[in-house]
Amino acid sequence: MITTLLYSMTGLILFGMGLFTLIVHSHPLRKILAVNVMSTGVFLILIATAYTPLGQGEVDPVPHAMVLTGIVVSVSVTALALILACRVQETSNLDLLKKKTVPETAKESTT
Amino acid sequence: MPKTRNRHKRLDGFQRLFLLLVVCLITLLGCILSTIPNSAPGLADAVARLQERSGVKSPVTAVLLNFRAYDTMLEVVVLLLAVIGSWSLTKSPLPEQDTDISPVQMGVVRLLAPVMCLVAAYLVWQGSHLAGGAFQGGAILGAAGVLILVSDFPWIRTIPALPLRIGLVLGPLFFVGIALCCLFFTGKLLGYPEGTAGWLILLIEAACALSIGITLASLFAGGRPDNTMKKIQPPAKHPPGKSL
Numbered sequence: 482m483i484t485t486l487l488y489s490m491t492g493l494i495l496f497g498m499g500l501f502t503l504i505v506h507s508h509p510l511r512k513i514l515a516v517n518v519m520s521t522g523v524f525l526i527l528i529a530t531a532y533t534p535l536g537q538g539e540v541d542p543v544p545h546a547m548v549l550t551g552i553v554v555s556v557s558v559t560a561l562a563l564i565l566a567c568r569v570q571e572t573s574n575l576d577l578l579k580k581k582t583v584p585e586t587a588k589e590s591t592t
Numbered sequence: 593m594p595k596t597r598n599r600h601k602r603l604d605g606f607q608r609l610f611l612l613l614v615v616c617l618i619t620l621l622g623c624i625l626s627t628i629p630n631s632a633p634g635l636a637d638a639v640a641r642l643q644e645r646s647g648v649k650s651p652v653t654a655v656l657l658n659f660r661a662y663d664t665m666l667e668v669v670v671l672l673l674a675v676i677g678s679w680s681l682t683k684s685p686l687p688e689q690d691t692d693i694s695p696v697q698m699g700v701v702r703l704l705a706p707v708m709c710l711v712a713a714y715l716v717w718q719g720s721h722l723a724g725g726a727f728q729g730g731a732i733l734g735a736a737g738v739l740i741l742v743s744d745f746p747w748i749r750t751i752p753a754l755p756l757r758i759g760l761v762l763g764p765l766f767f768v769g770i771a772l773c774c775l776f777f778t779g780k781l782l783g784y785p786e787g788t789a790g791w792l793i794l795l796i797e798a799a800c801a802l803s804i805g806i807t808l809a810s811l812f813a814g815g816r817p818d819n820t821m822k823k824i825q826p827p828a829k830h831p832p833g834k835s836l
Contacts, residue, residue, distance in 0.1 A: 486625070486626060489622075489625045489626075490622060490625070493618055493621055493622055493625065494618065496618070496621075497614050497615070497617065497618040500614055500617075501610065501611060501614045504610055505603075505607050505610065526625070530628075531634070533636075539636035539637065539639075539640050539651075540636060540651075541634035541635055541636040541639075542635075542636065542639050542651035542652045542654070542655050543634070543635045543636075543639065543655055543660075545652045545655075546652050546655040546656045546660065546663075549652070549656065549725075549727055550656075550663060550664065550667050552727075553667060553670075553671060553727055553804070554667060554670055556808070556811075557670060557671050557673075557674035557675075557807075557811065558674070560674055560678060560811035560812075560814075561674045561677050561678055561811075563814075564677075564678045564681050564682060564814060564815070565681065567682070567814075568681055568682065
């Protein structure tokens with residue numbers, strides 16, 4: 482019981498930390514990392530629910546299979562999100578906005 | 593200077609409110625989780641009862657590729673969609689010039705890459721009776737691909753796209769094909785005929801592991817292979833067979 486609770490609470494705290502970062506920080510990379518931390522927390526909770534002490538019955542394989550599915554989906558989501566973030570970085574004028582104080586780059590952008 | 597101040601920025605009003613809300617939510621969820629009865633029945637008994645008919649001895653593989661094979665089929669398609677998405681967005685940013693590979697790195701890759709392929713094949717085979725399966729094998733295969741990608745071998749840039757594409761869709765096509773055959777012969781989507789489940793699962797897993805490995809490596813490469821470069825540039829110094 483205490484093992485399940487420990488893992489579940491750790492997963493829950495990870496989920497909360499990820500959720501906070503996802504909303505508060507604006508940088509795409511931080512958001513992607515936050516989603517990853519959140520999903521790790523959820524996986525931890527799922528695995529913890531399947532835990533049974535040794536010799537007290539069968540381990541429930543369904544949450545394990547679900548987590549296996551979830552890990553693969555989260556990997557592909559991360560990869561696609563990273564590539565999208567790179568594209569946003571490339572195509573947006575974020576650097577120009579940051580270098581507002583430098584007059585040359587601003588001139589180049591207008592002409 | 594403003595940068596350092598930015599980094600240690602104090603939370604403003606909205607962020608504090610949100611922090612409070614998150615803490616409330618976590619406390620609430622924690623209370624719910626701690627009151628879940630420990631002796632919930634779950635599906636372990638149901639899986640154990642049908643284990644004999646699933647054709648494999650590992651319960652996780654039985655759930656993944658027999659009882660809930662529909663989920664796994666869609667998941668393989670999700671992976672394919674991720675690759676299609678990334679390929680349609682960018683070309684892979686591989687270096688254009690030949691870089692010097694250190695002999696140590698080359699030796700390590702030469703040693704590790706074949707072993708990793710072997711371990712991947714073993715994991716797929718092991719999936720029928722122990723922990724293992726298509727995803728674990730595919731992950732090892734993908735890691736081997738990543739190892740080769742980061743080593744900057746010159747022949748990576750000349751890999752033709754067509755075999756890659758065929759490898760990518762092989763797993764999903766195989767899975768869907770077997771599902772449709774099952775629909776035709778037994779009347780149920782992915783309802784394997786009696787006695788053939790073990791072999792069909794192994795076949796699907798082998799094809800899917802190959803596809804997942806190629807998928808993960810191409811996701812790491814970060815874009816579609818650039819085959820236009822091959823026509824413009826002179827052929828690479830080292831012929832493909834000699835570098836690895």
